[in-house]
Amino acid sequence: MSELSREALLGIVRDVWERRDPVPAHLVAAMQATAAMAGSDVDAELMELVERSTELVGARGSTAYTLRFVHEDTDLLLRVAVDGDRSRVDGWVVPAEPMTVRALPGELPAPYAAVVTESGRFELTDLPLGLLRLRLEPHDTTRPAFATPTFEI
Amino acid sequence: MTGIGAVRPVGPADEVWQRATDGFNRWVAGEPSGLDDLVAAMTPVLWHVVRSYRLSESAAEDVIQTTWLALVRRRAAILDAKAVGGWLTTTARREAWRVAQATSAVAPADDDDLAPLLPRQRSAEDAVVQRDEGDRLWAAVDRLPERCRRLLRIVAFENRPDYRELAADLDMPVGSIGPTRGRCLAKLRVALVQAGATETGEYR
Structure with a gap:
């Protein structure tokens, strides 16, 4: 008999426990319901675009422009810079508060995220061109998340 | 998420982590079905991790529920979608450990040690x-x-x-x-x- 590899042994352990102590049949559905109910509270409120600068055309075909969004007392200023087929967003949240900013490009969810600094700044780099939306999630969990409308880079 | 000398199981387990990451990304992008998929992928893993702390079935279910609620509340803490599985198992283990400590004093008989023999x-x-x-x-x-x-x-x-x-x-x-x-x-x-x-x- 050949020596069992570590992965094969761990596979046996998984198999044994899955048979011996199976996940209760109702558990996944129950947890989905729990999570969905809790998650429905975190739907983002929409920010409003209040200002958009004219595009600034720089050297070598790079461009940059600024956007300003507001939601209640929070101001979000963005400077979007395009270089070739990638872009970067430098943001400034006023007043500054601890939050996570996620970039949601188009249809394809991708892991672009940053935490704002104490001064309210954040940066997202190497973003693809196209449609983009930013989602701001305050670390104060009593505050709802909010999101910008979709804009195009 | 890196562990010292971490084991990387092959086979079905790897798919679980990928499904978790994909589900998280879709959920963050606004698709509720992403959260469903994340829960479906990771709940069985959490079950086995939590049950290894010798918790009863109902105590284990409570721990898993607490873990999912924590994820929804603390989603902003997860910057890298690939880390979501590790975040969940770590959170579940902490809670399982806490509950196990709190209950061990009043539960001297350990049914779960006998259960595998039956x-x-x-x-x-x-x-x-x-x-x-x-x-x-x-x-x-x-x-x-x-x-x-x-x-x-x-x-x-x-x-x-x-x-x-x-x-x-x-x-x-x-x-x-x-x-x-x-x-x-x-x-x-x-x-x-x-x-x-x-x-x-x-x-x-």
Whole structure:
């Protein structure tokens, strides 16, 4: 008999426990319901675009422009810079508060995220061109998340 | 999420982490079905991790529910979608450990230590197919010392368990987790041979 590899042994352990102590049949559905109910509270409120600068055309075909969004007392200023087929967003949240900013490009969810600094700044780099939306999630969990409308880079 | 000398199980386990990451990304992008998929992928993993803390079924379900609520509330804490699985198992283990500590004083009899020794109800057709091979595998795992059973169960279901926390939970020195895991695997290998459980070659 050949020596069992570590992965094969761990596979046996998984198999044994899955048979011996199976996940209760109702558990996944129950947890989905729990999570969905809790998650429905975190739907983002929409920010409003209040200002958009004219595009600034720089050297070598790079461009940059600024956007300003507001939601209640929070101001979000963005400077979007395009270089070739990638872009970067430098943001400034006023007043500054601890939050996570996620970039949601188009249809394809991708892991672009940053935490704002104490001064309210954040940066997202190497973003693809196209449609983009930013989602701001305050670390104060009593505050709802909010999101910008979709804009195009 | 990196662990010291982390084990990376192959096969179905890898798909679980990928499904978790994909689900998280879609959920963050505003698709509620992403959260459903994340929950479906990770709840079974959480079950096995939490149950290794000798919690009753209902206590384990409570811990898992607490974990999912924590994820929804603390989603902003997860910047890298690939880390979501590790975040969940770590959160679940902390909560399981806390609950186990809180209840151990009032529950001297440990049913879960006895439970593995009892045959579990299975459907008739399952029983016919699984009795021989399955029972031999069960017997081999049962033969392990309790600490080995718990450690291997956690390591088998988690992707990259944090050895520091694992050591504290299992009341072992951090540096001994790796060697202990190795010894436990060696014991399992011997137990399997003794039980004749691998003669069919299914797991070769």
